[in-house]
Amino acid sequence: MTDTHLPQPGFGTSGHEGETCTKSVIEALEMGYRHVDTAQMYDNEREVGRALEQADVDRDDVFLATKVHPSNLAYDDVLETTEESLERLGVDAVDLLYVHWPIDAYDAEETLPAFDEVRDRGLTRNVAVSNFTVDLLEEAVDILESPIAVHQIELHPRLQQDELVSVGLEHDIETVAYCPIAQGDVLEMGTLQEIADDHDATPVQIALAWHYEREGVVPIPKATGDHIGENYDALEIDLSEDERERIDDLDRGERLIDPDDAAWNR
Template sequence: MIEPAGEVIFVESVTIKDTVIPKLGLGTWRLADKECRDMVLAALEDGWRHIDTAAMYANEAEVGKGIRSSGVPRDDVFLTTKVWYDKIAPEDMIRSCEDSLDRLGLDYADLILIHWPNPRIPLKESIEGLLELKARGWVKAIGVSNFTSGMMREAQGYAGGALVANQVEYHPLLSQKRVLEAAEELDMAITAYAPIARGRVSDVPVIRDIAKKHGKTEAQVALRWLIQQERVIAVPKTARRERLRENAGALTFELMPDEMDALFALGSASGRTVNMDWAPKWDSE
């Protein structure tokens, strides 16, 4: 079932400290050129107000064009970008952020993340770089990505509690129990990338049964499960407007407690679909 544009009101958000983050955002990994610009524009036209990009995606210029051409006031769009892991020494991070803003054609980012941890660069120094970006007014909020629960605690300690989010792979097939516990302890949000496990949720009987019961798709159920969790945001990526509207359907229904529990029960540490050579040693659950 795909709801037409105009029937979805994008009101669900999470507030961390003074940062309000829409619970559903458009991921732009692997979107490029006109396709990227057009999808960002389509999302904003349909009511989406959270766009996620990164320096490594090489599409910040197109994301910026989509935002500026939409006519949506800048302050109404929550824009996240990321600094690649080889640029997280303080001076490199400052240059990377400046370059990102130049490519985006924007005065500030709402949230900037360390894309991946880098053991060759002291984490304390990287966090100092993030704090400097915030002090300069180039970003409104700071966070991390692909950090384990232990790394979250260490980073938040260096940041004096200023970090608002950790973006990690998260979906019904991958348990992130320890990361979620750390987020609760540290007052951080969790942003879920690969939220439908690269389409694998469609092959899971439990998810199919719940989807059938609600008259929804398996992807909508997976996304609903994520954003129905108190501190969780989802940033599904798509290159098709019909899928964009399908994803927005996650905002139009609620799962029952027993359904939420059934989906939690599917998760394990082995459900990961993204595991780079430079990834940290992940939490065991």
Template sequence: MPRLGFGTFRMAGNECQPVVESALELGYRHIDTAEMYQNEEAVGAAIAASGIARSALHVTTKVWHDQLAPDAIERSLETSLRKLRLDFVDLYMVHWPSSSMDLPAVLETIQGLREAGLTRAIGVCNFNMQLLKVVLEDIGAPIACHQVEYHPFLGQEAMLGYLRAQGIPLVAYAPLAQGRAANDPVLALIGEKHGVTAAQVAIAWLLDQPGVVAIPKAQRRETQRANLDALNVRLDDADRKAIAALPKNQRFVNPPFAPQWDV
């Protein structure tokens, strides 16, 4: 999995295909989509138009929390593959946990899909620590990663430490805090020192951490390129100290069906 991917949340409809085509042209090889985004057809069309070898791409999609019955999961992946025009995805994830799900059955089902060759790996998103420990310690599911909101204004130290101990990467979505990082004065000051933007600093901060993958989204080509260029930003200890001092309690993705985060 490339450490810098391309997110496609809120890129529904006709606007999505040319945006993903642009990202692929610039060099992105990790594309993150989901059933709920309603853009898998556009993502699939962009991949088909790119001419890039399937083996060079990492494609992630996800099953929505109201489709976690075993037969529904299987149908969801079949539908996603058809829309994506792919024989398999590289990573299939539970998008959000559900209070009514049978978690062992969910994981058994997606493991079965992996064994059937329909996905190369499986993962979960938005699980709290309690649920994640059930996945890894009680059930022993071989998840490849855990995707959660993570940016300079939301701490994930406990989660990240636990995942590192398990050898599992954390995939950071909303890595720019839904645009807020671009206007943060602390990040901007660090950016001035390095000749880059505040947003590039935010991405560089995530990628500076072992075991962290980031999937920023960007519709404009110049922003897509700037995010890629963040791979070349090297922060120093003073930068890290300044970012560590930012408030770390700002969660911007917290829908009504989200789990209780502090357990």
């Protein structure tokens, strides 16, 4: 069991680079976001760390997550590269450390005990996984001594992942949704536009409001400029049961992130 509850919403940083990354994270934190998501793969941990240092927000109030690169998932590499991530971020510990993808150097019997070890050493307060299948998630639950706090997956109105969300809830695992607005494709969904018109909102805000109201799900939209506030303001939107059902009907099982070596393709 874990009593960790992620702040809603998260702020995603995939694709953010340089000063734009730092500026956007600072703006998000000072607007009210309290959950920041980065990764070794994103090559921006240092920029995120600068934002944490410069923002007028106490570090203890920020839930900070990073992820171990698939090539770094051998036991010793997990330990070494986690310490390197902390150095780049300028922190003593992260709040959440993920297995980013169960590919490449991932071996459940070797990788997962390393995550127990980094937690035991106090380098992370919680462990997590990302891009797992149901079978791999169940296996990880069995192997890890630490509770899995979070499972991060692609999730949006066209890919609703009901089974993985349900399995997560059974194990007290929260689901973090990446690509929560389907890389902007929600702008082309007529149903979302119709609902948005009724709320004087945007289709993006309606998609995020749907996420926010879904049990056990925390989206991590990435944004710059005015979109940072737009995403945050979606917290104020209350969808009716009929509106939620209309969005539920948009599910098509359509992936946007689908590498050949992903676990679901093996």
